[in-house]
Amino acid sequence: MVEKRTPVPVKEAIERVMENIGKGEVEEVSIHNSYGRRLAETITAAHPVPPFDRSPYDGFAIRSVDSTGASREQPVTFQVVEEIGAGFVSEKDLEPFQAVRIMTGAKIPEQCDAVVMLELAQEDHDGTYPLMTIKREFEKNQNISFEGEDTKAGSELVPAGTWIDPGVTALLATFGYATVKVAKRPVVGVFATxxxxxxxxxxxxxxxxxxxxxxxxxxxxxxxxxxxxxxGKLKDELEPCYEAVRQAAKETDMVITTGGVSVGDYDLLPDVYERLGAEVFFNKVAMRPGSVTTVASWGGTLLFGLSGNPSACYMGFELFVRPVIQAMMHSERPHHTMVKAELAADFSKPNPFTRFVRGSCRAEGDRLYAEPGGFNKSSAVTSLAGANACIVLPGGSRGYQQGDVVDVMLLEDNEGQKEPLS
Amino acid sequence: MVEKRTPVPVKEAIERVMENIGKGEVEEVSIHNSYGRRLAETITAAHPVPPFDRSPYDGFAIRSVDSTGASREQPVTFQVVEEIGAGFVSEKDLEPFQAVRIMTGAKIPEQCDAVVMLELAQEDHDGTYPLMTIKREFEKNQNISFEGEDTKAGSELVPAGTWIDPGVTALLATFGYATVKVAKRPVVGVFATxxxxxxxxxxxxxxxxxxxxxxxxxxxxxxxxxxxxxxGKLKDELEPCYEAVRQAAKETDMVITTGGVSVGDYDLLPDVYERLGAEVFFNKVAMRPGSVTTVASWGGTLLFGLSGNPSACYMGFELFVRPVIQAMMHSERPHHTMVKAELAADFSKPNPFTRFVRGSCRAEGDRLYAEPGGFNKSSAVTSLAGANACIVLPGGSRGYQQGDVVDVMLLEDNEGQKEPLS
Incomplete structure (x- = not known):
């Protein structure tokens, strides 16, 4: 007998899963191992950036007032009384027409308020001190990177949940995060049946x-x-399947099985869920491929019963499992980013259900084009290679033509969005 | 004295570097550790996919000729003489009006040439055998996934140099690659000076x-x-800098230093290169930020002298270092993917040199928009967080306005392109 199942709309199915999860645990990792993790704390500027007024160039720090009237006809000469590299601090009290040789990144001396770029100064020596001559005026504050002009102390820089990219790593280093709180990676058990x-x-x-x-x-x-x-693999036998899934569910945050989830005599996952007493959120989704996708919960562990066909398994993972992982890792934008793109080839198969077609999304000029990948049957394992996108084709249509603008889910994007789908 | 340096156009600078590298070594890794590596061998279909004619549904395999004339008024009944799950092979010799109960993925029995979906069959029992009745005709080859219809044996599936994504992993598994040849990760030494x-x-x-x-x-x-x-860090002292870089160059495939590469008194990298006798490809590039970027070669090791300012260092890495890494890892498309996007904000600073502005590139509708990141000074470490793109603004302009279409380099894309820039 064929069991009757009621198909749930895709979006509703995703939401049913998302309602049943919480944030995962937090751990502290070294900055060296932080790339690609998700922040579990908001990163705040512990100090202004730059942390002090500093020179953006190699040159000479001067009191701008001394340059008043300087011109090609009336050059002004300064005694260079000190030289400071980045990392050093001036210790002199400057008198009028004295300057400090300063390197990029060094702190501007107390009495100085402008920097003369090296190229604009003519160097000489008077026997006691090096000399430096300029032929133009410099304004107060000219060529100075001011304390806090990039970032004020206390600014919130990166919210918790953000994916740590190289720029975030740079911020962590700047503000002294030798270790950083990140979301623990959810532990996910995988079975093939x-x-x-x-x-x-x-x-x-x-x-x-x-x-x-x-x-x-x-x-x-x-x-x-x-x-x-x-x-590992499970044979189509109820007892060992049940025991294996039960054990794995105790050891992990979620368990994914692929195959055995349909209504056939050899599809044992429905029986496994029943025997466990798992709460089944849905066992049929209004989508192709992957309509038999089942998600259940048992003892706090999510059980994902994905279809055994490769494309359906792949899509089921990206639609249902991945957002759970992102949300557990504190992401506020756990779902794949959706864009719109022009279909680069006909997709003429009519279909009553929403279809998820893996393919590639590429920019040409400033427009996006999406192309279904390879020979697009649900068994077509080869069409999955190189797929960076999933083309979403709503059901009820007689097919789609090249040039139609369609919704596309980006699979390699780490930014994500708050709500599922479009 | 200020040393005179001749700025090299960016593209030419990149090409000078790329002419001086070869492919890196190859190693064999387990399929479990292959994700995110680059293939060092072309993956070929060792067998057809599907490897045999199989059933795409749960149902009954029949000889289509027996269904001739079947209709609502004249149903045809079959004896179900055998049941085969996926992974099993039929052993019966079918007689007319006999059928085999078949599961999704199972091999079509020799004498059968069509599959009746479970939902279209009415089941019963005659005391000896289960019975199955249909009310319509089935054509020869109906509901059969044919051997090789996805992929023929011997097809080249994925070229060497391809980034291994989950779809490629699936192909590796399908064709029995328990281990796979991948490019060794280049070992890269990093110093901050x-x-x-x-x-x-x-x-x-x-x-x-x-x-x-x-x-x-x-x-x-x-x-x-x-x-x-x-x-680690190097102080601005020649002798220890020289020794450290020399030693690192012997231990790695390339060495990157950040800072100390300009023409200032405390910029020691030029002296280090000279003392090593390294071949300097260029020491000034017609770009902002990062004009003082220097690339040299010594004893087969590339030496990258990147600017000490964070944005320049970041861009220097992505423009010059990253393509070398990709090419060493056998990629035929080692350079970042370029797209065109509408500028989402004014960028009014005039500049004689090509400017590389980190920012973000996002799709809205089916168009791409690029936005400069944060407060865009070369010191602005905060603007690097969340940057997924680099906006390329050719020099010689008085600035760019919102809505201008500009070239954008995608930083998070693994596909890449053959030639640098646009």
């Missing part, structure tokens, strides 16, 4: 195929910033 | 700032896929 599955190192056998979904999802988990734990 | 630099864990001192560039570049190296080795 199906008696037909061979290991990657096995020779092919009649009727069997190699398990590719588990390896694909391990990479998807790595891309998402999670920590995958591969539990 | 400048007596003004404090460690990230130090308290601020008058006139000093914390070293942020080294940590930023470590993250940039990680983003680029290289292996950073942090050699």
């Amino acid at each position: 199906g008696t037909e599955l061979l290991d990657v190192s096995d020779e092919l056998e009649p009727g069997k195929i190699r398990n590719s979904n588990a390896y694909m999802m391990i990479a998807q988990l790595q891309r998402a910033g999670a920590e995958p734990v591969y539990y | 400048g007596t003004e630099l404090l460690d990230v864990s130090d308290e601020l001192e008058p006139g000093k700032i914390r070293n942020s560039n080294a940590y930023m570049m470590i993250a940039q190296l990680q983003r680029a896929g290289a292996e950073p080795v942090y050699y």
